[in-house]
Amino acid sequence: MKILVPIKRVPDPQTNISVKGDGTGIVTDNVKFVINPFCEIALEEALRIKEQQGGAEVVLVSIGQKVAQEQLRTGLAMGADRAILVLSDDELDAATTAALLAKLVDQEKPELVLAGKQAIDDDANQTGQILASMLDWPQATFASKVEFSGDKKDVTVTREVDGGLETVAFTLPGVITTDLRLNEPRYASLPGIMKARKKELKEIPLAELGVDAKPRVKTHKVSPPPKRAAGRKVETVQELVNLLHTEAKLI
Amino acid sequence: MAHEFFHPDMQLFIDHRVDWARYFQLLRGTEADLEAEVDTYRSILSTLDEICEDIETGALGHWHEEVRLVDGKVVVPPHIAAGYEKLRKAGLVCLTLDPAYGGYGLPILLNSHYLEMVSRADTSLMTILGLQAGVAGDIQKYGSDALKQQYLPRFASGELQGCMDLTEPQAGSDLGAIATRVTEEDGRYFVDGSKIFITNGGSGVHLVLARDGATYDQSKGTTNGLSLILCPVELPDGTRNKITVARVETKMGIHGSPTCAIEFDHAEGFLLGERGNGFRAMLDLMNQARIGVAAQGIGIAEAAFRKARSYALERVQFGQPIIQQPLVKSMLTTMALDIKSARALLYRTCAMIDLTDALAAYLKSGRDDAGDRTKLQEEYERNMQLIRFFTPLCKYIGTEVATRVTRNGIQIHGGIGYMAESVAGHYHSDAIITTIYEGTSEIQASFALREMSKGALFTALEATSEELKKLDDRFPEETRHVHAGIQAINDSLPGLMTDPSYAILNAKHVCDMMIDVVVAAELLLQAEVDPSKHLAATSFIRSRMAMVDMHAKRIQGGDVTRLDRYTKILGL
Ligand SMILES: Cc1cc2nc3c(=O)[nH]c(=O)nc-3n(C[C@H](O)[C@H](O)[C@H](O)COP(=O)(O)OP(=O)(O)OC[C@H]3O[C@@H](n4cnc5c(N)ncnc54)[C@H](O)[C@@H]3O)c2cc1C
Numbered sequence: 001m002k003i004l005v006p007i008k009r010v011p012d013p014q015t016n017i018s019v020k021g022d023g024t025g026i027v028t029d030n031v032k033f034v035i036n037p038f039c040e041i042a043l044e045e046a047l048r049i050k051e052q053q054g055g056a057e058v059v060l061v062s063i064g065q066k067v068a069q070e071q072l073r074t075g076l077a078m079g080a081d082r083a084i085l086v087l088s089d090d091e092l093d094a095a096t097t098a099a100l101l102a103k104l105v106d107q108e109k110p111e112l113v114l115a116g117k118q119a120i121d122d123d124a125n126q127t128g129q130i131l132a133s134m135l136d137w138p139q140a141t142f143a144s145k146v147e148f149s150g151d152k153k154d155v156t157v158t159r160e161v162d163g164g165l166e167t168v169a170f171t172l173p174g175v176i177t178t179d180l181r182l183n184e185p186r187y188a189s190l191p192g193i194m195k196a197r198k199k200e201l202k203e204i205p206l207a208e209l210g211v212d213a214k215p216r217v218k219t220h221k222v223s224p225p226p227k228r229a230a231g232r233k234v235e236t237v238q239e240l241v242n243l244l245h246t247e248a249k250l251i
Numbered sequence: 252m253a254h255e256f257f258h259p260d261m262q263l264f265i266d267h268r269v270d271w272a273r274y275f276q277l278l279r280g281t282e283a284d285l286e287a288e289v290d291t292y293r294s295i296l297s298t299l300d301e302i303c304e305d306i307e308t309g310a311l312g313h314w315h316e317e318v319r320l321v322d323g324k325v326v327v328p329p330h331i332a333a334g335y336e337k338l339r340k341a342g343l344v345c346l347t348l349d350p351a352y353g354g355y356g357l358p359i360l361l362n363s364h365y366l367e368m369v370s371r372a373d374t375s376l377m378t379i380l381g382l383q384a385g386v387a388g389d390i391q392k393y394g395s396d397a398l399k400q401q402y403l404p405r406f407a408s409g410e411l412q413g414c415m416d417l418t419e420p421q422a423g424s425d426l427g428a429i430a431t432r433v434t435e436e437d438g439r440y441f442v443d444g445s446k447i448f449i450t451n452g453g454s455g456v457h458l459v460l461a462r463d464g465a466t467y468d469q470s471k472g473t474t475n476g477l478s479l480i481l482c483p484v485e486l487p488d489g490t491r492n493k494i495t496v497a498r499v500e501t502k503m504g505i506h507g508s509p510t511c512a513i514e515f516d517h518a519e520g521f522l523l524g525e526r527g528n529g530f531r532a533m534l535d536l537m538n539q540a541r542i543g544v545a546a547q548g549i550g551i552a553e554a555a556f557r558k559a560r561s562y563a564l565e566r567v568q569f570g571q572p573i574i575q576q577p578l579v580k581s582m583l584t585t586m587a588l589d590i591k592s593a594r595a596l597l598y599r600t601c602a603m604i605d606l607t608d609a610l611a612a613y614l615k616s617g618r619d620d621a622g623d624r625t626k627l628q629e630e631y632e633r634n635m636q637l638i639r640f641f642t643p644l645c646k647y648i649g650t651e652v653a654t655r656v657t658r659n660g661i662q663i664h665g666g667i668g669y670m671a672e673s674v675a676g677h678y679h680s681d682a683i684i685t686t687i688y689e690g691t692s693e694i695q696a697s698f699a700l701r702e703m704s705k706g707a708l709f710t711a712l713e714a715t716s717e718e719l720k721k722l723d724d725r726f727p728e729e730t731r732h733v734h735a736g737i738q739a740i741n742d743s744l745p746g747l748m749t750d751p752s753y754a755i756l757n758a759k760h761v762c763d764m765m766i767d768v769v770v771a772a773e774l775l776l777q778a779e780v781d782p783s784k785h786l787a788a789t790s791f792i793r794s795r796m797a798m799v800d801m802h803a804k805r806i807q808g809g810d811v812t813r814l815d816r817y818t819k820i821l822g823l
Contacts, residue, residue, distance in 0.1 A: 014253055015253045032253055074294070074298075077298070186340075187298050187301060187302050187337070187341045188341070189341040190342035190343055193291055193294045194291065194355070197290075
């Protein structure tokens with residue numbers, strides 16, 4: 001089985017993000033970048049499938065600037081087999097990303113695309129869905145459990161939906177997007193890091209894929225969330241109860 | 252704030268302060284792919300950065316959990332076992348071991364960054380990991396081929412752990428007092444005796460320093476006649492060796508680190524290195540361990556500093572965060588500069604050790620593609636002299652800084668810092684051990700003084716002056732102060748030369764002065780490649796060169812009342 005895993009380079013969720021003075025984006029100087037956590041979960045799942053099934057190939061894809069090599073190398077060090085970097089200096093919207101991935105699916109012919117449900121930078125939660133419809137493949141989003149049939153032709157996915165779990169099944173090929181509780185990603189290992197140096201990392205200029213990358217979505221302004229107002233200390237429990245009743249109107 | 256286990260100072264050093272091209276050229280010739288190698292180092296430290304964050308989270312609130320002895324087996328608290336397992340799975344146990352045995356042959360600099368990071372996350376765990384590369388390295392250097400094949404791959408994989416068994420009740424700083432006996436019987440060796448305070452004493456391999464039975468009486472009281480013996484808990488034929496963990500100590504800190512009393516009851520062992528010359532072999536291990544403990548101290552100090560810094564930003568008194576108070580600012584900046592200086596000395600010493608290892612490898616090889624051998628031989632010898640001098644200085648300053656910084660960490664927390672569950676207090680009780688084991692601060696200062704008197708002082712001062720001269724144009728004001736510091740040291744020398752006991756009396760002052768000028772030059776070199784470091788360098792030089800001057804004046808003063816009138820002062 002061949003599994004395609006798209007991964008996105010995003011700011012470390014641990015870092016404090018500040019917005020540029022002119023509101024055109026975030027300050028990226030001195031910000032650490034990592035693999036988007038949901039993508040990392042997708043990669044971990046792909047690696048587990050590979051380990052269970054033997055013989056599977058895990059191919060990473062990232063679309064972005066040359067620096068995204070770092071994240072691809074990390075992914076290779078975790079155990080992916082090879083990587084493709086589609087070079088683009090522009091911010092791409094979900095539809096363009098999906099179109100590019102669809103192109104790569106044509107070329108690579110994977111049985112499965114395993115992606116994160118969303119990227120933590122723009123939280124769009126669209127790429128996997130758009131990709132599936134472009135390919136006309138079945139999709140299972142927000143996966144919290146992925147199980148294959150004995151002949152590896154069918155897959156059953158447990159989805160996290162509001163208020164409970166939903167189980168869906170489809171026959172490969174298809175698209176799965178991962179939720180937080182699917183697994184706990186491994187760390188890259190020292191032997192893995194050493195091996196990663198010899199693995200293939202192919203770069204493709206975006207133009208070569210012949211996809212119309214004109215943005216359909218435009219970012220007008222980025223602004224920080226409003227600051228939380230300072231809290232207040234109360235002296236007694238009674239006072240607290242009164243305030244919850246009269247001011248907050250919670251009880 | 253990012254957690255930055257992979258600290259910007261490490262980045263700076265790896266990016267700008269190591270001549271990797273020369274290192275690889277010497278080590279392997281031209282075929283090394285420089286960028287790929289150094290990139291690998293960065294990847295390793297980035298991975299560690301994440302693992303350490305995880306380890307720190309797992310250790311949080313479990314620092315008080317004690318090691319237990321259950322049916323003769325040493326059982327570490329769950330967070331220690333889990334932390335070890337995380338690192339083992341990632342292949343991060345024996346970084347420096349030779350690839351021939353499954354290691355990675357990484358430079359000491361990387362290993363010391365690794366230990367600093369693990370120490371910051373959980374220093375009890377670090378005490379276990381800090382030993383592994385050193386113990387394995389000693390087996391690699393002094394063991395027979397059979398021993399190497401038998402044990403090293405299992406060290407590399409982390410399946411097997413080791414410990415070093417030196418201390419006995421009557422033999423602490425003074426290893427010449429070791430009484431544990433090793434007897435040869437038909438070419439086999441057997442150990443009898445007891446050791447105390449053995450870190451990780453529950454491990455599968457003990458490296459024991461024991462007195463050779465054949466020369467027992469003649470060699471008593473000296474470090475001659477000691478042999479280094481590898482005692483495995485399980486013998487090669489699968490039977491259990493006669494090694495018992497008699498006790499696990501409870502301590503004021505590093506609760507998760509096993510500290511054990513060990514009994515050897517005619518336990519079989521295998522000789523490492525030459526019979527009767529084991530002290531030398533042990534010194535290799537101890538030197539590596541000293542570098543490790545220096546890194547450990549810096550790791551704890553960094554953890555304490557970060558905690559104090561964020562507390563000072565949050566804690567409001569007199570209507571403003573306490574960080575607004577000049578005295579709190581001063582405490583915090585002193586902490587930051589203390590850590591920076593210990594780091595600067597440690598990292599540059601590690602880089603020098605690596606370069607010197609590469610020099611040694613080149614000189615041993617038949618190659619001649621990396622320069623004139625006679626010249627390189629001279630450089631090698633000069634470096635070895637400096638390494639013998641700087642290694643105890645690194646241990647001394649890294650650990651003294653740890654106790655100072657963590658102490659101030661408590662102070663910044665005020666009363667809450669003194670509570671039993673205080674993290675600041677925990678860091679301090681952990682830090683204190685670092686100035687004691689692997690040779691106390693006093694022993695390090697004495698070793699450094701001995702090396703100075705053998706000529707390392709002049710070599711080091713000369714090298715530092717050379718470095719400064721190249722910086723004169725760029726930083727004239729700063730280098731002037733440091734040149735003056737060197738002059739002050741020179742001026743104090745006559746006072747030290749005349750009386751050895753007066754020199755020892757002042758050993759720590761001399762060490763402090765030397766560290767301060769060497770570090771001053773290093774910080775300026777860093778500022779040269781990274782202007783954001785300039786402020787720290789200037790601030791360090793302003794405060795420390797005044798101290799150098801003061802120490803020098805005091806030494807010149809020649810006051811010996813502490814030596815010959817101490818009974819009166821102490822009320823004896
Ligand atoms: C938690 C812990 C873990 C340890 N782990 C290990 C281990 O893994 N393996 C091992 O072999 N040992 C280990 N030790 C032992 C440790 O190395 C010794 O405790 C240390 O070397 C000091 O020896 P001592 O305790 O006998 O102190 P002493 O040697 O009695 O020293 C007492 C004081 O006198 C000073 N002093 C002694 N001689 C001199 C001198 N010549 N000049 C100036 N001052 C001097 C010392 O600096 C110290 O301040 C450990 C100890 C502890 C507490």
